[in-house]
Amino acid sequence: MGKNDAVIQALRTALTVTPESAPLHKHLADLLMEDGAGAEAIAEYRRALSLAPEDDGLKLTLAEAYYRQSRADVALVILEELLHKPSPAAQVYLLAARAYLATGDGQTAADAYHHALRLDASLADADLAARLPAATPVTVKPESAVSGTVLDVASGGVPAADDVRVFVTAEESGGLPAVDIERPTVSFQNVGGMDKLKEEIRLKIIYPLVHPDIYKAYGKKMGGGILMYGPPGCGKTYLARATAGEVRAAFMAVGLHDVLDMYIGQSEQNLHAIFEAARRHAPCVLFFDEVDALGAKRSDMRYSSMRQVINQFLSEMDGVTTSNEGVLILAATNAPWHLDSALRRPGRFDRVIFVPPPDVPARAAILQLMLADKPTQSIDYGRLARETEGFSGADLCGIVDVAVEGKLRQAMQTGIPKPLTTDDLRAALKAARATTQEWFETARNYAIYANEGGTYDEVLDYLKVARKGKL
Numbered sequence: 001m002g003k004n005d006a007v008i009q010a011l012r013t014a015l016t017v018t019p020e021s022a023p024l025h026k027h028l029a030d031l032l033m034e035d036g037a038g039a040e041a042i043a044e045y046r047r048a049l050s051l052a053p054e055d056d057g058l059k060l061t062l063a064e065a066y067y068r069q070s071r072a073d074v075a076l077v078i079l080e081e082l083l084h085k086p087s088p089a090a091q092v093y094l095l096a097a098r099a100y101l102a103t104g105d106g107q108t109a110a111d112a113y114h115h116a117l118r119l120d121a122s123l124a125d126a127d128l129a130a131r132l133p134a135a136t137p138v139t140v141k142p143e144s145a146v147s148g149t150v151l152d153v154a155s156g157g158v159p160a161a162d163d164v165r166v167f168v169t170a171e172e173s174g175g176l177p178a179v180d181i182e183r184p185t186v187s188f189q190n191v192g193g194m195d196k197l198k199e200e201i202r203l204k205i206i207y208p209l210v211h212p213d214i215y216k217a218y219g220k221k222m223g224g225g226i227l228m229y230g231p232p233g234c235g236k237t238y239l240a241r242a243t244a245g246e247v248r249a250a251f252m253a254v255g256l257h258d259v260l261d262m263y264i265g266q267s268e269q270n271l272h273a274i275f276e277a278a279r280r281h282a283p284c285v286l287f288f289d290e291v292d293a294l295g296a297k298r299s300d301m302r303y304s305s306m307r308q309v310i311n312q313f314l315s316e317m318d319g320v321t322t323s324n325e326g327v328l329i330l331a332a333t334n335a336p337w338h339l340d341s342a343l344r345r346p347g348r349f350d351r352v353i354f355v356p357p358p359d360v361p362a363r364a365a366i367l368q369l370m371l372a373d374k375p376t377q378s379i380d381y382g383r384l385a386r387e388t389e390g391f392s393g394a395d396l397c398g399i400v401d402v403a404v405e406g407k408l409r410q411a412m413q414t415g416i417p418k419p420l421t422t423d424d425l426r427a428a429l430k431a432a433r434a435t436t437q438e439w440f441e442t443a444r445n446y447a448i449y450a451n452e453g454g455t456y457d458e459v460l461d462y463l464k465v466a467r468k469g470k471l
């Protein structure tokens, strides 16, 4: 006979009078559990749950009861439902860790356990930890640790062995569609022009990583990111990748449209998994493309749930639960005006930088870079640059491709390979079209009518200069 017998009896009587009371069923179940009557307790928890089907705390308790009855498999069915909701409690992860371990899935158990600790360090359980497999990272950690002050930024040549792509498994990323972790071999020297932007990235992102002590000494808070915006094809993604190459960090490019899931709650989980993967691979440049997806009016997602996604993004970015040390955040958008203003606050994307179409010297530099490994004959880069007003980097890339194809076709016909000339490129140029103009048609309106705080002054300046150039 259990010590709670008398109370249990009283509760049963009470329940004959008010059988619809979930709290009474739960109370009864708790007492039965204490007395070791697991099967009966489970029946009572289930009754309580049928009366209060939205009570997640109750579901966790029921899962625990099953687990203690050696039914980890059933417990996991409940826990996995809870894990798919927005921001599951630390206890859910902890119990999931135990249940996964009991079913023989040690790796997932370890992940869940570490997740629980990140949310609530006081849940540490030495016995459990000892039974979990040691974490086996999928990738090689970069040799240069973030804390060391001698990150060799200057030496350009990155060993070929670094150029590996690591696949984050769905399991490692918490059920996320797989994300590539790259080790870029391009660095700033492969980016034509963009000097101001490079300097901005050095100051805000690279130096704090390389010289954390100096930044701390000046009381400069780290964190936050740079948001780049501008017409497509002008090097936003390319520069982000080169930033990673510059500090020999890992690079994760995430298209936010892919992350945002129409199932409520899944987007938050996806975001969390992405930040977690970046933290595991620090130093890492985490690049969010299409950030305007956060705040754009999406027909397939209710606004209230978008709010939650944005909040999740902000708390990840602020490093609320875990430090973002060694995680450099860059983002890009073609439509900054759709972005939620909360993302612009200090410590977040407080630097919003316009990436204009390349100017004459930048276009010359880009063409030079693109032709560097091809056979050429005295190319007049200055002339080509002057004749490609409004062309994006991607447009220039297209011109080079077309010219190369023409040359190849000739070589196939004549059997004699000949170097590319200025005329070849000018011929390709005639057939091409600059694509940046369209973007400015839209941007102009925002820059004139929605230029709060002068956000789009750079666009206005660009448009003014462009107009002067035409007169």
Ligand SMILES: Nc1ncnc2c1ncn2[C@@H]1O[C@H](COP(=O)(O)OP(=O)(O)O)[C@@H](O)[C@H]1O
Pocket (backbone or CB within 6 Å): 190, 191, 192, 193, 194, 231, 232, 233, 234, 235, 236, 237, 238, 239, 332, 358, 366, 369, 392, 393, 394, 395, 397
């Ligand atoms: N400044 C640049 N220097 C060298 N290549 C560039 C530059 N800007 C653009 N490119 C080329 O154009 C391509 C498209 O640029 P991308 O970064 O994808 O544009 P965005 O992200 O702004 O739409 C790049 O892959 C790169 O080959």
Ligand SMILES: [Mg+2]
Pocket (backbone or CB within 6 Å): 233, 236, 237, 238, 289, 332
């Ligand atoms: Mg891009």
